Amino acid sequence: MAHPHLPTTESAVTAIREIARSENRELTVTDDIGADRTSRRTSAGAFAVLDPDGSLPHEAFVELGGSPAVSVQLYPEDDARITVDGVEFADVPRDSVPAFLRSVYAGLAHVKGRFWPAGWWLVVPVPGDETYKELVLADTLTPWLSSRVR
Numbered sequence: 787m788a789h790p791h792l793p794t795t796e797s798a799v800t801a802i803r804e805i806a807r808s809e810n811r812e813l814t815v816t817d818d819i820g821a822d823r824t825s826r827r828t829s830a831g832a833f834a835v836l837d838p839d840g841s842l843p844h845e846a847f848v849e850l851g852g853s854p855a856v857s858v859q860l861y862p863e864d865d866a867r868i869t870v871d872g873v874e875f876a877d878v879p880r881d882s883v884p885a886f887l888r889s890v891y892a893g894l895a896h897v898k899g900r901f902w903p904a905g906w907w908l909v910v911p912v913p914g915d916e917t918y919k920e921l922v923l924a925d926t927l928t929p930w931l932s933s934r935v936r
Contacts, residue, residue, distance in 0.1 A: 789881040789914065795844040795860045801884040802848050802858060809891050812851030817844065854930040856890065858883060870895065871928045873908045873920050885912045897922060897935045906931075 792798045799815055806813040843862035850856040854871040861867075866883050868875045870890055878886060889895055895910045906922040908931065922931060 789879075789885055792880050792883070795846050795862060795880075798860050798866070798880050798883055799846050799848060802850075802887065805884060805887050805891070806850055809850075809852075814849045814851075816847045818846070850887075854890065854928075856887065858887075870908060870910070871930050872926050873922050873931070875910070875918050875920050878918065882912055882916060885914070885916075886910055886918065889913075895934060897927075897931050899935060906935075908934075 790801075792801060803813060803815075845862055846858075846860045848858040848860070850858075855869075856871075857869045859867040860880060860883070864880045866878045866880055868878050868883065868886060875886075889910050889912050895908065898907045898909050899905070900907070906924070906927060907919050908922050910918045912918065
């Protein structure tokens, strides 16, 4: 199942706003616009506002209130970094961000433990046979993460 295409950072922020509204969560958005303001710009020269192709890159940082603590850093390069209760998922495609958040809020995200190698993993299944897994450090197992252990 293909996710709806989100061609811009602003379209992704709009989709996240809709999820926050449906989940009754507070939302804070911080925008950085221009190559001199975005965090991962390597193609633009020093103090340049535009990319060489004349475009104006847009990056946004979104924080969603409630438990679990969720933040989304949207990059101009069509990807995002999502942090769920301190567990960071890097390089999530921008088009997958809304489905990822819906899975977290629908209770599909869970923590899986392993004996060998020992550790905890936060697993977020997303429609379309996508699954995101990230290591949870032993000392960062929050009450929300603990409640999701399977």
